[in-house]
Amino acid sequence: MSIxxxxxxxxxxxxxxxxxxxxxxxxIILVAGSCFLIxxxxxxFLPALRGDSA
Incomplete structure (x- = not known):
């Protein structure tokens, strides 16, 4: 909701x-799409955010 x-x-x-x-x-669509891509x-690229239990 905040995004x-x-x-x-x-x-x-x-x-x-x-x-x-x-x-x-x-x-609005460009900003929301940019947030999604980020x-x-x-x-x-950040392993901690993947959710893998490796």
Whole structure:
């Protein structure tokens, strides 16, 4: 829920703050996708986050 709230608020405020030519809906999706990619990369590269019982 916190990631969704962060993505929504950031996606709405970034285009307004920096005068970006991106609609807020698309910005929300880009922020949420970036959060997903960061989490997926962390899980792939940090063994403690994989859940393996090795």
């Amino acid at each position: 969704a709230t962060f993505a929504t608020l950031t996606g709405i405020l970034l285009p307004m703050q920096f005068d970006l030519p991106v609609p807020s809906g698309a910005a 989490c997926a990369a962390q899980r792939a």
